[in-house]
Amino acid sequence: MSRTAFKAAIDDHVLAELRAIIGDDARVRPDRSSRAFRSRVPAPFPVHRWAEHFPDVVILPRTAVEVSEVVKLANRHGIPIVPRAGGTGLSDGAVPLRGGIMIDCKLMNQIHEIDLVDRTVTVGPGINMLKLNEELKKYGVIYPDDPASYPCSLVGGRIGTGGWSLLGARFGHTRDLVISMEVVLPTGEIVEIAEGGGRKLRKSSTGLTLKQLFTGHQGTLGITTQATLELVPRPETEFAAFFAFDDYMKAYATTGILTKSGLATLAGVVLFDEKKIEYLRRDDEAYIPQPESVRAVVAVAMYGRRCEVEPASKEIMRLGRSNDGKYLGDEISAGDWASRHDRYATPLHGRDLDGQAVLMSWHCEDAALNYSVLPQVREEWHAIVARYRERYGIFDDWGMFAYTSGSHKPWADYLVEIDVGIWEQKLNDENWAAWVSCKREIAQVSLKYGGSITACHGATREGDAELVPEEMGSAWPVVKAIKRALDPNNIMNPGKQSLDEAYE
Amino acid sequence: MGEKELEFAERWRDNAYGCFSSGHKFCREVCPVMQVTRNENHTPTAFHASIVAMEKGLVEVEDVADDFVHCTQCGACELRCPNTLFTGDFYRHRTRTVDVVKAMRALMVETGNEREGWKLWNERLALDHNEPVLGDVRVSQEHVADWADGLDIPVGGETILFVDCEAAFYRTSYTRAFAQLLQRAGVEFGLMREQWCCGGPAAEMGYQDLALKHATHNVQDWRAVGAKRIIAPDPHDFIAFTEDYPKYFPDDYEFEIVLGVELIHDLVQAGKIELTNPVERTVTYHDPCRLNKRKGVHKAPRELIRAIPGITFHDVDRVTQWSYCSGGGGGLPIEKPEITAEISRRRVARAAELEVDTLISACPWSERPLSNAGHEANIGVMDLFELLAISAGIEP
Amino acid sequence: MSIFRLGDQTPPEPRRITDTVIERLEHQFEVDPDLMQITPQQDMPVWDSRRIFNARWDHLDWMHAHFADEVLLAGELSETMPEDHS
Numbered sequence: 001m002s003r004t005a006f007k008a009a010i011d012d013h014v015l016a017e018l019r020a021i022i023g024d025d026a027r028v029r030p031d032r033s034s035r036a037f038r039s040r041v042p043a044p045f046p047v048h049r050w051a052e053h054f055p056d057v058v059i060l061p062r063t064a065v066e067v068s069e070v071v072k073l074a075n076r077h078g079i080p081i082v083p084r085a086g087g088t089g090l091s092d093g094a095v096p097l098r099g100g101i102m103i104d105c106k107l108m109n110q111i112h113e114i115d116l117v118d119r120t121v122t123v124g125p126g127i128n129m130l131k132l133n134e135e136l137k138k139y140g141v142i143y144p145d146d147p148a149s150y151p152c153s154l155v156g157g158r159i160g161t162g163g164w165s166l167l168g169a170r171f172g173h174t175r176d177l178v179i180s181m182e183v184v185l186p187t188g189e190i191v192e193i194a195e196g197g198g199r200k201l202r203k204s205s206t207g208l209t210l211k212q213l214f215t216g217h218q219g220t221l222g223i224t225t226q227a228t229l230e231l232v233p234r235p236e237t238e239f240a241a242f243f244a245f246d247d248y249m250k251a252y253a254t255t256g257i258l259t260k261s262g263l264a265t266l267a268g269v270v271l272f273d274e275k276k277i278e279y280l281r282r283d284d285e286a287y288i289p290q291p292e293s294v295r296a297v298v299a300v301a302m303y304g305r306r307c308e309v310e311p312a313s314k315e316i317m318r319l320g321r322s323n324d325g326k327y328l329g330d331e332i333s334a335g336d337w338a339s340r341h342d343r344y345a346t347p348l349h350g351r352d353l354d355g356q357a358v359l360m361s362w363h364c365e366d367a368a369l370n371y372s373v374l375p376q377v378r379e380e381w382h383a384i385v386a387r388y389r390e391r392y393g394i395f396d397d398w399g400m401f402a403y404t405s406g407s408h409k410p411w412a413d414y415l416v417e418i419d420v421g422i423w424e425q426k427l428n429d430e431n432w433a434a435w436v437s438c439k440r441e442i443a444q445v446s447l448k449y450g451g452s453i454t455a456c457h458g459a460t461r462e463g464d465a466e467l468v469p470e471e472m473g474s475a476w477p478v479v480k481a482i483k484r485a486l487d488p489n490n491i492m493n494p495g496k497q498s499l500d501e502a503y504e
Numbered sequence: 505m506g507e508k509e510l511e512f513a514e515r516w517r518d519n520a521y522g523c524f525s526s527g528h529k530f531c532r533e534v535c536p537v538m539q540v541t542r543n544e545n546h547t548p549t550a551f552h553a554s555i556v557a558m559e560k561g562l563v564e565v566e567d568v569a570d571d572f573v574h575c576t577q578c579g580a581c582e583l584r585c586p587n588t589l590f591t592g593d594f595y596r597h598r599t600r601t602v603d604v605v606k607a608m609r610a611l612m613v614e615t616g617n618e619r620e621g622w623k624l625w626n627e628r629l630a631l632d633h634n635e636p637v638l639g640d641v642r643v644s645q646e647h648v649a650d651w652a653d654g655l656d657i658p659v660g661g662e663t664i665l666f667v668d669c670e671a672a673f674y675r676t677s678y679t680r681a682f683a684q685l686l687q688r689a690g691v692e693f694g695l696m697r698e699q700w701c702c703g704g705p706a707a708e709m710g711y712q713d714l715a716l717k718h719a720t721h722n723v724q725d726w727r728a729v730g731a732k733r734i735i736a737p738d739p740h741d742f743i744a745f746t747e748d749y750p751k752y753f754p755d756d757y758e759f760e761i762v763l764g765v766e767l768i769h770d771l772v773q774a775g776k777i778e779l780t781n782p783v784e785r786t787v788t789y790h791d792p793c794r795l796n797k798r799k800g801v802h803k804a805p806r807e808l809i810r811a812i813p814g815i816t817f818h819d820v821d822r823v824t825q826w827s828y829c830s831g832g833g834g835g836l837p838i839e840k841p842e843i844t845a846e847i848s849r850r851r852v853a854r855a856a857e858l859e860v861d862t863l864i865s866a867c868p869w870s871e872r873p874l875s876n877a878g879h880e881a882n883i884g885v886m887d888l889f890e891l892l893a894i895s896a897g898i899e900p
Numbered sequence: 901m902s903i904f905r906l907g908d909q910t911p912p913e914p915r916r917i918t919d920t921v922i923e924r925l926e927h928q929f930e931v932d933p934d935l936m937q938i939t940p941q942q943d944m945p946v947w948d949s950r951r952i953f954n955a956r957w958d959h960l961d962w963m964h965a966h967f968a969d970e971v972l973l974a975g976e977l978s979e980t981m982p983e984d985h986s
Binding site: 029036037038040042047050051086104109130131134149285345348359360361362425 | 521522525526529532543545549550554556557560563567568571584586587590591594595824
Binding site for chain 3: 130133134137142146234235236237238239240241244281282283285288289290291293294303306309310313317326327328329330331332333334335338339341342348351352355356357358359
């Protein structure tokens with residue numbers, strides 16, 4: 001029997017206990033609007049079943065002790081806890097599946113310490129990276145965690161989802177940039193999770209390395225209440241260059257050449273496929289006027305000291321052209337690269353089968369794949385989406401990107417995304433089921449080619465979640481044992497990633 | 505769910521869905537209210553979600569009424585929204601959060617969910633035809649031009665100077681400085697016979713009929729004196745005259761509307777106002793939301809500050825200032841004065857980091873809360889026109 | 901100085917750029933209105949179109965300055981366009 005918790009476990013008595021813990025009724029919110037507004041994230045949402053995703057009550061804590069006491073209460077009563085930071089994730093980590101208590105950490109947005117000697121900044125989970133970097137600029141340092149949601153996502157969510165950064169090839173991704181953190185466990189204890197030793201050490205060999213366990217768990221193992229982050233020198237110089245190709249395979253080959261160039265300031269390479277270019281021609285001022293011969297694009301960016309970047313830029317220009325690449329010009333290189341820091345889709349990108357512009361929600365399927373399989377996966381993914389688009393008329397293929405994904409090692413790993421538009425206003429149970437099925441087929445292709453379902457968003461939703469045991473393979477019993485040991489009552493974000501199986 | 509709610513949801517549903525289906529929340533960290541409360545209920549995303557939720561019967565007006573008070577209508581959210589910033593002009597379909605907030609507040613009035621503070625404020629507006637900006641002291645038409653004592657400004661003419669309620673009764677030094685700058689440049693202008701409130705704030709708080717009544721009066725007064733051109737020094741009035749009035753009178757609105765700061769900029773450039781007196785101050789500039797975010801006006805004020813001899817100017821760029829605000833707009837200080845005060849406190853603290861002695865604004869509505877915060881932080885708050893008048897050697 | 905006149909706020913007649921894109925204001929592309937039958941377009945005055953366009957480029961410039969002290973570019977013309985598109 002599954003030991004899952006139910007919404008009904010919250011009653012007036014529990015609310016009174018929560019109010020006693022928090023001591024401020026404005027931060028304990030069982031009202032309808034507070035719950036309704038914290039039900040979805042940018043990922044496609046079954047809006048026809050919105051109310052099923054309401055949390056029962058929302059808590060806005062200010063301290064780790066408040067979080068701890070609320071979690072202890074939930075653990076005692078078997079009430080689900082759903083942590084929420086920015087709610088900007090592209091999977092369902094922050095979407096309640098079984099109601100319960102939502103812990104919304106946005107009030108925990110303080111900068112606790114800036115240490116310019118040992119190069120760390122310690123913050124609450126509710127702070128946004130852009131806002132943090134506005135503060136850090138005057139010290140000549142930066143926290144370079146740079147997702148497409150850079151201006152709106154929050155540090156706590158980045159840790160919870162194990163986020164990917166546009167500049168990861170140069171500076172690492174979230175898990176590389178978090179040095180240590182304070183975590184409230186599912187049983188309510190407040191623990192310090194580090195490499196070992198003090199909270200500012202980057203590497204240790206003592207004991208088990210717990211830090212990775214607590215990044216990317218999608219809120220299923222605890223709630224980060226404070227994090228000590230890396231400070232890197234603020235880049236002196238940025239260089240970006242975009243190259244066009246008349247054929248995807250030439251662009252693919254050039255991506256390989258650039259990522260294996262050995263240039264240390266290389267921050268990221270992005271490969272746009274033919275469908276992506278077609279899609280950009282709909283409404284992107286950089287691509288609308290391009291000639292038909294522009295069928296694929298490779299973007300490359302570097303950050304560092306001028307004395308490094310300037311000579312390396314010459315080599316980038318040479319390599320970018322080495323396989324028939326054509327430079328797209330300074331204006332696109334600068335403008336389009338700048339827009340990559342906040343590149344969330346806008347809904348009017350969507351087109352129905354007649355070509356009419358309609359408001360579509362964005363699904364970004366974000367597999368982790370090796371370089372060698374990119375062309376084959378691309379073909380199979382587009383074929384899947386085309387089939388569903390044709391049959392249901394509410395989906396749209398927005399093309400594919402492949403981004404360098406190895407931290408400091410750009411040569412072999414890619415975050416590969418196929419962007420799919422979904423006309424949410426047309427959703428009903430049948431269409432939603434079709435969507436889940438489409439997603440599952442896409443994820444299965446990733447697994448077939450030795451990839452992972454997700455490089456950064458998390459496998460928390462229908463269509464992905466049921467494939468987690470398969471992807472984990474022989475390690476799945478270990479995963480289940482850890483989950484059961486840390487969360488004996490399955491209260492922490494239950495229903496995600498097939499972790500209910502830990503209790504069967 | 506009443507008929508009015510359904511009608512409202514129907515009217516705004518598509519635009520709301522543009523936000524709801526994106527769910528990306530780029531608005532959140534630029535929203536001045538959200539920066540203070542950190543409560544997702546107060547995000548523009550939540551405002552749009554509430555319309556979708558209302559259409560589906562999941563929330564009613566009374567559930568969201570308090571949420572919709574939490575907005576200064578600064579416009580940061582709708583400008584920063586990718587649906588505006590990246591594709592709004594392309595599709596001629598941008599996010600309209602300010603309009604949605606105004607419409608929801610109107611619905612609150614219609615459905616008996618109005619807020620007590622706004623109700624009293626607008627009752628007094630209805631009575632006196634100017635906003636009760638002096639608190640317990642009543643305002644009246646008898647005193648609406650007291651600020652101009654001794655300046656010999658005629659009534660009527662082709663060019664009318666419209667003076668905002670806050671500027672006519674409270675921040676009168678601002679208005680006097682502006683009028684004297686025009687006189688110095690030899691600009692001919694007059695005042696209205698009876699100058700009522702522009703109606704903009706009433707519309708912002710949801711009192712649409714009252715707003716229309718005031719707009720109608722003002723347009724009639726302009727026509728009666730043969731006005732062709734209206735000078736609006738206050739950005740709030742400029743918004744009312746270029747956005748609200750054209751909606752009220754779409755087929756019959758012949759006036760030229762001139763923004764005060766741009767007019768003064770032109771006059772300085774043309775050498776008609778000479779800035780000769782040095783001003784030994786270290787200043788920074790506060791981009792008023794209704795200039796910078798709502799209208800894209802940011803160059804003229806900066807060029808004017810740079811034209812003042814002796815001044816040291818520590819500027820903060822206009823994009824960084826999308827997330828700045830005084831908290832003085834949209835009726836927020838009437839209903840949530842503590843949030844306005846905190847927004848202003850943070851704005852002044854930003855100025856203090858630049859080691860300036862003076863924060864220059866260009867909007868009288870911002871200057872009251874900013875001055876209060878500046879007093880605490882020992883930073884002077886001045887209006888740009890006041891500063892220019894000093895440099896031009898104008899005696900107050 | 902920009903003087904607001906209601907009569908000036910209607911954009912000029914469009915010129916066609918591609919099958920699905922038109923241009924009304926200089927350097928500013930717009931969707932072919934025929935594609936907006938399901939999602940109606942708004943009455944957007946000229947000043948508002950320009951405001952958004954200008955804000956976009958200011959924002960992109962700001963992003964560069966946010967991440968690095970200077971932007972280095974190849975300083976070369978586009979090899980795909982007849983002349984560098986600006």
